[in-house]
Amino acid sequence: MSDVITGDDGVARDGVPGDGFIAVERVEKVFEVRRRTGFLRRERHEVRAVDSLSFTVGRGEMVGYIGPNGAGKSTTIKMLTGILTPSAGRLRVAGIDPARERSRLAHRIGVVFGQRTTLWWDLPLIDSYRLAHRMYRIPDARYRENLDRLVELLDLGALLDVPVRQLSLGQRMRGDIAAALLHDPDVLYLDEPTIGLDVVSKARVREFLREVNAERGTTVLLTTHDLQDIEQLCSRVMVIDHGRLVYDGALAGLHEAGESERTLVVDLERELPPVQVPSARVVRVEGPRQWLAFPAGQSAAPVVAHLAARYPLVDLSVREPDIEAVIARMYAEKAVS
Numbered sequence: 170m171s172d173v174i175t176g177d178d179g180v181a182r183d184g185v186p187g188d189g190f191i192a193v194e195r196v197e198k199v200f201e202v203r204r205r206t207g208f209l210r211r212e213r214h215e216v217r218a219v220d221s222l223s224f225t226v227g228r229g230e231m232v233g234y235i236g237p238n239g240a241g242k243s244t245t246i247k248m249l250t251g252i253l254t255p256s257a258g259r260l261r262v263a264g265i266d267p268a269r270e271r272s273r274l275a276h277r278i279g280v281v282f283g284q285r286t287t288l289w290w291d292l293p294l295i296d297s298y299r300l301a302h303r304m305y306r307i308p309d310a311r312y313r314e315n316l317d318r319l320v321e322l323l324d325l326g327a328l329l330d331v332p333v334r335q336l337s338l339g340q341r342m343r344g345d346i347a348a349a350l351l352h353d354p355d356v357l358y359l360d361e362p363t364i365g366l367d368v369v370s371k372a373r374v375r376e377f378l379r380e381v382n383a384e385r386g387t388t389v390l391l392t393t394h395d396l397q398d399i400e401q402l403c404s405r406v407m408v409i410d411h412g413r414l415v416y417d418g419a420l421a422g423l424h425e426a427g428e429s430e431r432t433l434v435v436d437l438e439r440e441l442p443p444v445q446v447p448s449a450r451v452v453r454v455e456g457p458r459q460w461l462a463f464p465a466g467q468s469a470a471p472v473v474a475h476l477a478a479r480y481p482l483v484d485l486s487v488r489e490p491d492i493e494a495v496i497a498r499m500y501a502e503k504a505v506s
């Protein structure tokens with residue numbers, strides 16, 4: 170039996186996938202590695218990178234795929250592109266078995282790896298696009314139209330004749346994203362698309378991804394360590410740890426799964442002993458200001474009403490839980506269970 174936690178929508182996504190556009194059914198990937206154990210001795214052992222993984226992603230969904238280092242995210246993406254063959258289980262992307270029909274699948278997917286470029290390093294940016302035009306056999310009119318649109322949306326006009334190696338990281342990333350979308354893929358895999366970018370470039374890339382998803386209905390699977398990417402782009406998030414799915418659902422539900430707390434910051438008229446409120450506890454006091462923690466799933470209204478009726482309030486505000494802390498707690502719980 171699976172122990173996947175599902176989100177608020179109550180949809181259990183750990184069972185056998187239905188007609189999901191991306192369907193992963195009890196997939197495993199085991200690597201055999203040799204470890205040096207002495208001068209001439211080597212021992213073989215197995216690394217189970219992905220372990221009985223099942224999920225589906227519907228057409229047009231934009232889903233975050235997160236987990237700690239070594240959790241199995243890249244291995245999953247590599248299997249979904251056909252670079253790696255699963256050791257067991259079944260995979261389908263747009264009805265295609267990635268490992269068996271890798272080149273047919275290539276016409277349906279786009280891939281962006283934040284850590285490395287798919288562009289030709291020494292050539293002007295436009296040359297990589299011309300190569301993609303031929304490689305994917307994109308009809309001329311479609312190519313022109315897509316190129317014009319991507320150049321405009323990603324502000325690449327002044328960069329087309331610049332060799333890729335001379336581009337800044339943010340410019341290169343925008344160039345990579347355009348390259349991944351020139352052939353109108355149905356599915357876009359993004360692996361750390363905002364890594365190393367400054368705040369302005371991050372905002373620009375996120376805005377563009379939102380538009381592509383909304384306008385073209387592109388299905389997006391986004392792997393990132395930047396949780397703001399997820400918060401700003403994905404309504405659904407899947408969390409993987411030790412090759413297994415440990416959470417699948419709405420981002421908001423993660424807080425409950427991680428048993429997180431919201432904080433009510435209360436300003437009183439004067440310094441007082443810690444206030445007494447049912448189902449909330451004072452976690453900090455600084456002069457007339459007090460911090461109260463209460464469960465994230467609970468409404469703040471009864472806490473506020475209780476305070477207002479009994480204490481001299483000047484001001485208050487609610488702070489949402491820090492999602493990074495929530496996820497860290499989830500990982501820690503899984504590690505000990």
Ligand SMILES: Nc1ncnc2c1ncn2[C@@H]1O[C@H](COP(=O)(O)OP(=O)(O)OP(=O)(O)O)[C@@H](O)[C@H]1O
Nearest residue numbers: 200202216218236237238239240241242243244245
């Ligand atoms: N080619 C390989 N040979 C042997 N072991 C591998 C190979 N590729 C990945 N692994 C192992 O499989 C596990 C999962 O790795 P994977 O790269 O999928 O994790 P990840 O979640 O993408 O991590 P990160 O966030 O660090 O990129 C790790 O223990 C890793 O060492």
